[in-house]
Amino acid sequence: MLGLEEINRVEGNGWHGILLIHPASASLLEYQQHEAHRGEPFDPRKTGLDHVGFQVRSRAALDEWLEHFEALGVDHSPIADREYGSVLTFRDPDGIQLEMFFREGHP
Numbered sequence: 129m130l131g132l133e134e135i136n137r138v139e140g141n142g143w144h145g146i147l148l149i150h151p152a153s154a155s156l157l158e159y160q161q162h163e164a165h166r167g168e169p170f171d172p173r174k175t176g177l178d179h180v181g182f183q184v185r186s187r188a189a190l191d192e193w194l195e196h197f198e199a200l201g202v203d204h205s206p207i208a209d210r211e212y213g214s215v216l217t218f219r220d221p222d223g224i225q226l227e228m229f230f231r232e233g234h235p
Contacts, residue, residue, distance in 0.1 A: 159220075170223040179225035181215075186230060190216050193228045 136147040138158070145160035172179065184190055190207050193216055197204045204218040213231030220226060 172225070177224060179217075179227060181227045181229045183234065184228050184230050187214055190214055190228055190230055 136149065138145050138147055142164060143160050143162045145158050148157045148159075170177075184193065194204070194207060197216075197218060202218055204216060207214055207216045213229055213234065216228040218226055
């Protein structure tokens with residue numbers, strides 16, 4: 129379902145991470161953790177990341193993601209169907225909001 133064909137672990141001086149690679153689209157997503165992190169919780173009101181959205185190709189794909197999250201026990205919102213599109217949100221372990229998004233005709 130996800131289409132991720134490679135998962136690589138990487139590390140550098142004072143950090144380690146995981147690379148998720150989707151060869152068909154040349155998409156790469158990297159999650160890093162720095163050893164110097166002080167453990168404070170994520171706050172979208174501070175300078176930095178607010179949230180990350182991932183476009184899916186159909187409204188039915190959101191239903192598939194919902195089922196996938198439920199099978200894995202991922203805490204998530206219900207799918208919200210709004211005038212601007214349909215959104216399924218969840219949070220990573222640091223509390224950063226992630227969303228799966230579909231809107232007909234969206235580039």
